[in-house]
Amino acid sequence: MLTQQELVDRLRARTVRVTPQRLAIAEAVLNSTDHPTVQQIYERVRNNFPSMTLATIYSTLGVLERNGLIQELPFERMSRYEPNMDPHVNLVCIGCENVMDADAGQEAVVRLKNRIVNESDFQIAWQRVDFYGWCPNCAAEKRQQELSPA
Amino acid sequence: MLTQQELVDRLRARTVRVTPQRLAIAEAVLNSTDHPTVQQIYERVRNNFPSMTLATIYSTLGVLERNGLIQELPFERMSRYEPNMDPHVNLVCIGCENVMDADAGQEAVVRLKNRIVNESDFQIAWQRVDFYGWCPNCAAEKRQQELSPA
DNA sequence: TTTACTGCAAAGGGTTTGCATGAGG
DNA sequence: CCTCATGCAAACCCTTTGCAGTAAA
Numbered sequence: 001m002l003t004q005q006e007l008v009d010r011l012r013a014r015t016v017r018v019t020p021q022r023l024a025i026a027e028a029v030l031n032s033t034d035h036p037t038v039q040q041i042y043e044r045v046r047n048n049f050p051s052m053t054l055a056t057i058y059s060t061l062g063v064l065e066r067n068g069l070i071q072e073l074p075f076e077r078m079s080r081y082e083p084n085m086d087p088h089v090n091l092v093c094i095g096c097e098n099v100m101d102a103d104a105g106q107e108a109v110v111r112l113k114n115r116i117v118n119e120s121d122f123q124i125a126w127q128r129v130d131f132y133g134w135c136p137n138c139a140a141e142k143r144q145q146e147l148s149p150a
Numbered sequence: 151m152l153t154q155q156e157l158v159d160r161l162r163a164r165t166v167r168v169t170p171q172r173l174a175i176a177e178a179v180l181n182s183t184d185h186p187t188v189q190q191i192y193e194r195v196r197n198n199f200p201s202m203t204l205a206t207i208y209s210t211l212g213v214l215e216r217n218g219l220i221q222e223l224p225f226e227r228m229s230r231y232e233p234n235m236d237p238h239v240n241l242v243c244i245g246c247e248n249v250m251d252a253d254a255g256q257e258a259v260v261r262l263k264n265r266i267v268n269e270s271d272f273q274i275a276w277q278r279v280d281f282y283g284w285c286p287n288c289a290a291e292k293r294q295q296e297l298s299p300a
Numbered sequence: 301t302t303t304a305c306t307g308c309a310a311a312g313g314g315t316t317t318g319c320a321t322g323a324g325g
Numbered sequence: 326c327c328t329c330a331t332g333c334a335a336a337c338c339c340t341t342t343g344c345a346g347t348a349a350a
Contacts, residue, residue, distance in 0.1 A: 017323095017324055017325075018324075018325095019323075019324070038314080038315085039314095054314090054315085055315090055316080055317085058314095058315065058316075059316095077313090077314080078313090078314060078315090079314085079315090
């Protein structure tokens with residue numbers, strides 16, 4: 001959980017011009033753990049900035065990504081934004097479409113990355129490790145639906 | 151490299167109605183290793199089917215995905231299609247945007263998957279493991295550009 | 301014969317762009 | 326002050342949808 005001052009410092013360190021809007025957007029995504037969509041960021045920010053438009057959010061997210069602070073995660077319908085730049089595993093629910101970091105597997109992803117660095121001729125910059133499945137809630141709902149007649 | 155007959159058998163095994171167009175599309179993606187886009191599939195197929203439209207390709211890819219034969223891989227600009235349903239690592243070049251399977255890491259991904267299955271409360275269905283970086287060609291070009299004056 | 305696929309056109313919707321105004325460093 | 330961010334509207338483009346005709350099983 002970064003404070004506003006820490007956010008300002010991180011932005012200034014990259015010579016990113018700091019505006020109130022950018023600070024709110026940066027806070028909404030960098031202090032999140034749910035891999036928010038642009039719409040979700042919009043909803044979290046417009047209480048304080050009713051006149052802000054999606055164009056500003058897209059623009060700011062591009063700045064944050066080009067400065068290595070976040071990573072865009074394209075999905076079928078829309079992109080989500082990842083503030084955790086460390087190697088890790090994401091759990092993506094096929095039902096409710098929620099995305100969360102897995103508790104386990106970080107070291108395994110680091111080892112896998114080292115192996116790819118050593119055994120491929122690619123210069124690796126970052127990685128995306130997504131496991132798709134059913135969260136407990138959606139798995140239960142799915143069982144219900146499969147039992148009930150069509 | 152599946153023969154036409156093997157492709158027909160795989161489709162019929164899923165009770166997918168086989169048409170000449172579907173056979174051509176299935177061959178273009180299932181016998182590929184470059185994770186083609188819809189446009190690339192279109193270009194590979196329209197020699198034999200000049201009247202085919204993108205709508206047919208999208209429709210067929212949806213059928214193949216729902217039957218577990220391929221997996222859609224959303225990227226920023228557009229989706230690519232993955233015929234390799236086994237756990238493995240993809241190498242994605244940030245420069246030329248080519249995508250290829252890594253030679254190494256399959257067993258590591260399987261182990262990681264088992265671990266996530268055991269240590270999370272998700273029912274895992276499949277996974278996407280992408281390493282983003284610079285292929286040898288694009289890494290060389292990037293070095294050139296960084297040396298030359300702006 | 302029944303079901304559903306193909307091709308064409310149009311619509312959908314997330315994202316990008318152009319521009320005038322306004323604010324940060 | 327100069328550069329660049331914001332907000333608004335319009336454009337973009339990948340993808341989906343509706344429908345009439347046609348082919349697979």
